[in-house]
Amino acid sequence: MTPPRASDAHPYLRAATAGLRHHTKAHTAYEPPADRLHLDTLHAHLTAAHQLLDQLTDATRPTHPAAGRHLAAAHLRLWQATAAVHNAFHTVPATIENSAAEECRPECLPDGPLVLTICQRHLAASHAIRRKTTPADLATPPQGHTTSCTT
Numbered sequence: 617m618t619p620p621r622a623s624d625a626h627p628y629l630r631a632a633t634a635g636l637r638h639h640t641k642a643h644t645a646y647e648p649p650a651d652r653l654h655l656d657t658l659h660a661h662l663t664a665a666h667q668l669l670d671q672l673t674d675a676t677r678p679t680h681p682a683a684g685r686h687l688a689a690a691h692l693r694l695w696q697a698t699a700a701v702h703n704a705f706h707t708v709p710a711t712i713e714n715s716a717a718e719e720c721r722p723e724c725l726p727d728g729p730l731v732l733t734i735c736q737r738h739l740a741a742s743h744a745i746r747r748k749t750t751p752a753d754l755a756t757p758p759q760g761h762t763t764s765c766t767t
Contacts, residue, residue, distance in 0.1 A: 655705040
């Protein structure tokens with residue numbers, strides 16, 4: 617089986633990237649402050665990207681250890697970004713239009729209110745990251761890294 621052409625590879629990932637770009641352009645047109653619905657959706661996206669990066673790191677590390685280390689560092693930094701978005705969610709007050717969505721009404725929200733949904737997602741992701749990292753790694757601030765690229 618021949619590998620897909622670069623233009624045909626990873627269509628869902630390319631679509632997600634295009635969606636983020638479109639949202640960023642549309643969002644900059646009116647620049648509202650972040651609300652809980654926005655942060656919940658961003659957290660879901662970051663969590664999914666974190667899971668993908670985890671899989672890529674595990675698959676890359678045995679055959680390309682140096683690349684695996686860089687991916688592991690990105691994995692950790694992405695988790696720190698995900699945790700920061702989760703914390704921001706809890707510091708943004710519920711708005712009047714979002715408060716109905718955040719009430720606990722199981723018949724309307726099959727996954728529960730936003731507060732429970734984001735926390736459940738974050739807890740599940742935190743179990744995965746804690747299996748592979750130490751608390752000291754998680755507390756480490758992002759640092760510069762060296763690359764083999766020349767400019």
